[in-house]
Amino acid sequence: MRASNLAPRLLPLIGPLALLALWQAAVSAKWVNPVLLPSPAATLGVLFTSVADGSINADLLATVSRTFYAFAIAAVIGVPLGVALGSSVPAYRSVEFLIDFFRSTPSSALIPLFMLLFGLSDANKIAIAAFAAVLLILFNSAYGVMNARKTRVLAVQAMGVSKWHVFKDVLLMESLPQTFVGLRTGVSMSLVIVIVAEMFIGSDTGLGHRIIDAQQVFNIRAMYAAILVTGALGYVLNLAFFMLEKRFVHWSGK
Template identity: 30%
Template sequence: METIAQHEVRDKPAKKEKAFKSLWKSILKTGILTWVGLLVIWSIAAYFSDPQFLPSPLATLQGAIELSKDGSLFIYMGYSFARVLAGWFLGNLIAIPLGLFIGSNQVIRSLVEPLINFVRFIPPLAFITLFMLWFGIGEQSKIFLIIYATFFVVTINTLTGVLSISEDKIKSAKSMGASNFQVMRYVIIPASVPYIFTGAKLAMGSSFMAIVGAEMVAANEGVGFMIWNARLYFQTDWIFVGLVVLGLMGFLMDRLFVWIGKKFLKRYNVVA
């Protein structure tokens, strides 16, 4: 008969293999291998390139440290993040109710939808000059540009969410005596939440693209200004610092938004 000690010895390789597989899955989920691979490829490419053309990851890190010594990097990040957050929030605040209203009213939708589908193809950067003329070169023009970049993405996704609702659900609610307000609150909005969430998430990318362009043209602070200013002195490492910082800011904002979605919108079947 097999003893307990013999059984434990026999199970040790299986346990080790299971632990290794679990660790490997955890590593894959974090995406560390992707980042390591990217850094290796970047380092190899930089080794065979002129530092002024393609700085290495180490040179980029040194540039970030240099910019951080006087706090300018964090000041630029703060300005850009505040502008993006303000414009993105206000854009959602306007777009979500409007998308729900347009989607639930067929007459309004017939009148407004062609205009939306026309204007949305005009990129935000095309409006930089006009927004500077209309709202000045201060914060207003930049925030309105981000609102514009956010508005159409969120509106169209919200509109799509409303139109995806089965007509039978709305008729069933009305047949049970629900008012238009109750139909909106208990049927339309809950069913549209996943679409609204996706639209708001996609609009983040548009917001960052818009702010970089605005800061390059009309700003004395911000990550976009830092990138544009670095070209004057041919500080390519500073340009790469700006690119990496923008990526990190967007990534962290996206992860935070996804966490909020998973935490508070799980009952609405939000796929984060």
């Protein structure tokens, strides 16, 4: 492979390598207490061991499962409702305050309310994550429809196309790029809220539980290892939706 073709493929590695170098420099120079910040090698060693012996599998699976259910609920509700509201500006304006109010409210502040409604079960964690994600998805889907290119809409209307086909073939398709932005943001938000809920709501499994449990027993290496897994999971989910967007919304920006 030519160097000119290899260079772009290596660009994504620059950030992680720079982070590891900075991390190692901080440890070597003792900018932070070494007890509180173990070396990258020690942390990665614990991470690879937990993956190899399968001790992290149950926690990883629990977090992925809760995130998936929360995101699926949010997408099933948020996309159709957002498209419906976006196709009628008066309808959207009538609920705009409520959408922006709850979208601006930190979902973690609502944890006590959801605990009263759902108790300490998994339903609690899934419900609050779905609530946070659905607002982001709904908002982006609605704006995707409302901001569809007017020239294309007017062009097909001038051809005598029915309103249903204008909506289905123009408005809906034009809204997909913005909808995918909402979906990508929504899945990230689902993961964040699930992790927070696992940390602060009664839970026996999950990466959030693993992080807070390691912190409480002062197993700092295991705590950082779990944080790295959480970050990697978020990156993989975001990358998956980015690839889906490139595959199904290839006309975006054209």
